[in-house]
Amino acid sequence: MATNSAKSSGMRRQPRQVRSQERVSQILDVAEQLFIDKGYNDTTTNAIAAGAKVPIGSLYQFFPDKGAIVGALAMRYTDRLHHRFMELDPAEMANLSLAAYVDRIVDTTAQFFADYPGYHSIFMQVQGTIPELEAIENAADTQLIEDLAASLSRYHSGLATADYEAIAFTLVKAIGTLLWLSLSQEQIFQQRLVTETKRLMLSYLQSYFAMD
Known part of the structure; x- marks a missing residue:
């Protein structure tokens, strides 16, 4: 390993x-x-x-x-983001309303970006110049997709495994892209994009999760 x-x-x-x-x-x-x-x-x-x-x-x-130093930083950021999501209490998450569940997922991601400004600052500088970073980013997304698919299946049972994987893939790519782009914006609009990301995720999940 x-x-x-x-x-x-x-x-x-x-x-x-x-x-x-x-x-x-x-x-x-x-x-x-x-x-x-x-x-x-x-x-x-x-x-x-x-x-x-x-x-x-x-x-x-x-x-x-x-x-290689940037690559190691990327691996460290990846591990830290993974641990942020692992710290979310599964039992607590499963009992949240769907809106609160969405808030927790998006806020955890947004807070990570706020806590580690180098994640955006550094990788905007080296984007496309270090081939190894693409593999690291893909591995990070794969891990996040697995984590989110597992969380979604605990939150709302009844869908096929392939459905949870597809939903998680869509959300990880969409949330990651929107929040990443928000970091280049002024603070007020950045917060607006966080809100819009939550709205997007909530509407998307509501189309799959028929809540009683």
Whole structure:
């Protein structure tokens, strides 16, 4: 699993010891902030190593280049978003009204984007320039689709597995795209797009879930 994760993110290898894990985490934290503040193109691996207070050789033990660092950041964002949804209490979610259920899903996603501004800032800069990112994004969507399909089946039983998968696929792609686009807008319109995303999801689910 660790080897596959390293390959998919572009890392040379995954850190196994606690000290190495802390060092990689520090490198990623510093790189994330530099990419936001200075921009991806104007940030060097030397600057990242200096900010993380690690020898440049230590950085290259794990990352062959800046692209690999961005790939590792993408994997970290993916894991954190997945954990956000795993923290939602299944029993509580199953007892919500459909409107409240929709609010919880959309608000969780929107709050994640707000908590991690680098997710949008960095990937807008490197979009289309790092081939490995597409595979990471696809894997992230696949995980979210599985999570949402399972949540939907717990919330409202009676549909076929293929239906839950198709509904989840549609919602993950639609919600992700709309909320991603909202991040480039002024705050007032951004909030309006969040509201419209909820309206869209609610209407869509109502067409499948005949609520008593």
